[in-house]
Amino acid sequence: MSDRVIETKRRRVEDGIVATDVSHGFDDTGVLDEISLGLERGEILAVIGPSGTGKTTLLELLAAFYPPDEGEIRMNGGDVWSQSERERLMARRRIGMVFQEPNLFDATVRRNVSYGLHVRRDWRSRIREWGARLFGARTTHRVTDALETVGLADVATQTVRSLSGGEAQRVAFARALAYDPDVLLLDEPTSDLDPRNTALIEEAVGTARNRGIGVAVATHDMHQAERLADRVAVMLDGSLIEVGPAERVFSDPDDPRARRFIDGELVYTAGENGD
Numbered sequence: 467m468s469d470r471v472i473e474t475k476r477r478r479v480e481d482g483i484v485a486t487d488v489s490h491g492f493d494d495t496g497v498l499d500e501i502s503l504g505l506e507r508g509e510i511l512a513v514i515g516p517s518g519t520g521k522t523t524l525l526e527l528l529a530a531f532y533p534p535d536e537g538e539i540r541m542n543g544g545d546v547w548s549q550s551e552r553e554r555l556m557a558r559r560r561i562g563m564v565f566q567e568p569n570l571f572d573a574t575v576r577r578n579v580s581y582g583l584h585v586r587r588d589w590r591s592r593i594r595e596w597g598a599r600l601f602g603a604r605t606t607h608r609v610t611d612a613l614e615t616v617g618l619a620d621v622a623t624q625t626v627r628s629l630s631g632g633e634a635q636r637v638a639f640a641r642a643l644a645y646d647p648d649v650l651l652l653d654e655p656t657s658d659l660d661p662r663n664t665a666l667i668e669e670a671v672g673t674a675r676n677r678g679i680g681v682a683v684a685t686h687d688m689h690q691a692e693r694l695a696d697r698v699a700v701m702l703d704g705s706l707i708e709v710g711p712a713e714r715v716f717s718d719p720d721d722p723r724a725r726r727f728i729d730g731e732l733v734y735t736a737g738e739n740g741d
């Protein structure tokens with residue numbers, strides 16, 4: 467890779483996350499193979515590919531859940547796995563994640579959404595805001611704003627047990643949005659949802675992008691990727707086979723395997739793709 471390309475990637479990382487030549491496996495089985503991919507603020511990147519191809523693993527590595535076997539994940543200007551634990555924690559605080567399962571705790575909608583704000587404040591901001599009442603007002607505003615974004619402001623005081631699965635997922639999205647992350651990583655966020663809840667989450671994803679948040683969405687749903695994404699990354703067998711503007715990738719992909727996947731002809735798990 468030329469110095470110029472590397473330098474370009476380094477500069478971009480100030481605003482998002484960049485994976486460079488990342489490979490990873492589990493139990494001696496390779497899953498990701500030399501992935502280089504950046505997520506910038508203010509864009510929606512869809513990561514699409516057959517089941518088992520490594521989309522979740524890629525998101526987990528971008529979120530710095532664990533270090534890659536090889537390669538580098540950069541965010542906030544540094545290689546996260548060369549940083550101190552404190553720096554890494556700070557970097558992670560700038561990332562919101564939403565999984566297929568909403569993982570809420572048994573409390574009101576509002577408590578679930580504000581919880582993220584409390585745990586994510588670092589000790590400096592806790593001290594700064596301690597006793598100032600400011601935090602209370604700011605929290606209330608952010609939580610209300612996040613709930614309005616997902617269309618749930620009017621159920622803020624209800625217990626999450628009273629919600630449907632789709633509403634619960636919207637609460638999970640609001641929780642991630644409330645602390646104003648730099649990036650959101652969404653893993654199949656609507657795969658179990660009905661069209662109405664899917665549409666509401668997609669609308670909220672658009673709102674997040676318009677606020678300058680970088681959003682990566684791993685999805686099986688080609689139509690969702692087409693509706694949402696500015697850029698698309700197509701994965702097959704743990705490799706990125708095509709990355710580009712959504713319009714071009716969906717209408718005229720360079721890689722014949724990407725075309726077959728987009729046409730619905732490649733739907734099975736990694737290792738069986740042929741060519």
Ligand SMILES: Nc1ncnc2c1ncn2[C@@H]1O[C@H](COP(=O)(O)OP(=O)(O)OP(=O)(O)O)[C@@H](O)[C@H]1O
Nearest residue numbers: 492493497515516517518519520521522523524686
């Ligand atoms: N923690 C883990 N331990 C062992 N193997 C794992 C682990 N996480 C993922 N894998 C394996 O890595 C491969 C890729 O899984 P991953 O969940 O990243 O794919 P995916 O593209 O997100 O699939 P899906 O679309 O079905 O969610 C699979 O073979 C999976 O079994």
